[in-house]
Amino acid sequence: MRVIVTPKATVLDPQGAAVREAMQHLGMPEVREVRIGKYLEIEVEGDAAEVEPRLHQLCRDLLSNPVIEDYQLQRSEEGAE
């Protein structure tokens, strides 16, 4: 499974702003905005459907800060991963 944690649209992302400026100075003036989040690949034994509700809970409690971040939980294409 994959979890993507991103800063909420209303929250400042200074790291993203720094990367945007670096990209603009390094030959990509077209860059308008960069937002940086976390990407987690989680390998779970057993049935993804059975595990998913608990994983959602952990996304809220451990992997993201719901005050300032959103998360997306995705099943990987390959069954077991």
Place this chain on the structure above:
Amino acid sequence: MRVIVTPKATVLDPQGAAVREAMQHLGMPEVREVRIGKYLEIEVEGDAAEVEPRLHQLCRDLLSNPVIEDYQLQRSEEGAE
């Protein structure tokens, strides 16, 4: 466009190992492995196809460390983003 930067499979990921143990202690003993990377949403003005080669170059030079990390560059589904 989206860039996902992940540690290479052969590289230790201590942050991922720490999250794996935390998840195992918080009600998900089924977790076998966690690997943590970066997720970047990059908004670019103009034609994605024209920008893409330079973005690949920046992925290698700025956004990832090719010695220890891999990156994936994906076009977002929505055209302009």
